[in-house]
Amino acid sequence: MLQNRTATRLVVLASLLSAMILRIMPLPAELFIYNPDWMLLFLIYWAIAIPERVGVGYAWTMGLLSDVLTGRMLGQHALAYSVVIFACVKLHNRLRAYPLFQQTFAVLLLLFISQILISWTQNIKSSIPFGFIYWLPSVVGALVWPAILPLLRLVRRAYNIA
């Protein structure tokens, strides 16, 4: 049982590490504006799949790492991730039962909530002219959700994580 738990922890961490790599990969500037928040997408999946392991505190810690990774103030992503993952944990039964289309829409909303929270906390320090471009990562994130879902499900089944 203990071994299983450690394995679970390692697999989840490894998936989040790869999400971090995707987050900062050196894409050209024209493509980088579409780069979605991979860490949050992966966290959403794990929070829906194993809500008793990946919870609000876990999301908060990962949010801090994400803050440092993208050069934000400490707490911006942490706040956004903990709120979004709270919603996922609370609604995991409902989100699991949704058909894929509806689930994708829910993910879009969650990603928007995260970006709104980040932009609010960002504005404490400096005002950045947010245009339509700022919201593109959320839209792309929702579009890649139908690909992430089976991929991570495959990982979860392969390592027998319940």
Add this chain to the structure above:
Amino acid sequence: MKPIFTKRSSPNTGLFVCVFASLALLACEQQSLLTPFRDLLTSVVYPLQQLVSSPTQGIKKLGEAFSSHAGLLAENEELRREHLLLSAKLSKFAALEQENLRLRGLLDTSFKLGEQVMIAELLAVNLVPYEHVVVVNKGSRFGVYPGQPVMDAHGVVGQVLRVNPQSSEIILITDPNHAIPVQVNRNGLRTIAQGTGQIDKLSLPFLSSNADIQPGDVLVTSGMGGVFPQGYPVATVVAANGEGNAFAKFAAAPVAKLDRNRELLLVWNKPDPIPRVPDQVSSPKDSTTSHAAK
């Protein structure tokens, strides 16, 4: 029977604690109280950044390994020629500098300002799309400090935004939140160049419409504000339009190759003038660290 008290706390409490902690962190970050904590987190993230950056650097190394003999010879030849030209210029410059010092000595005003540089390598990682912030591989362990000017071979690149132990984040002059005090090299007209968010454009918003400025003018740092040392090239004026407006709209193109750099120069700008007759000889390493400690 279902236990009343489970070991794990409910998500509601968790959310409350996490939101409160995040807001507390944000408040502390405003006062920059969290440097040790941030350093700790960065040391977790830094290997990851290096990992992401390594393929790009690997490709560059591979390109070097497979470059042809003829190509290397040609490059060598060109570098030799450039070196000759530059040393000739430099010798003239040294003579001028001596003359300048002597004249300033006659006027009994100020002294030469000393500057030191260190080469830092860019990490090929992206942070966020709407900011022009890059990461380099030198940090507080090398005495880098926030607000330190950063150059390349052609001109001003930006300044250090945030320092971590092994790396530091550099805000480019084209970032929308960055502004740099400049003056027109031709006539000494002082103004401020703001970043626009486009990598090849700076705006000059505070110029009156009758200001003496033309396309092709070189803008150099004016030394106002005390961040950038005086006299480094920043940009060239490219377009002058907006007739009939009280404030003319000028744009300028940065002379530094902001999107093509691999190596950057971190500059130590000494606010204390170096005396003309040095009373003691100190090694450059010592003076660097002593400055950073200030």
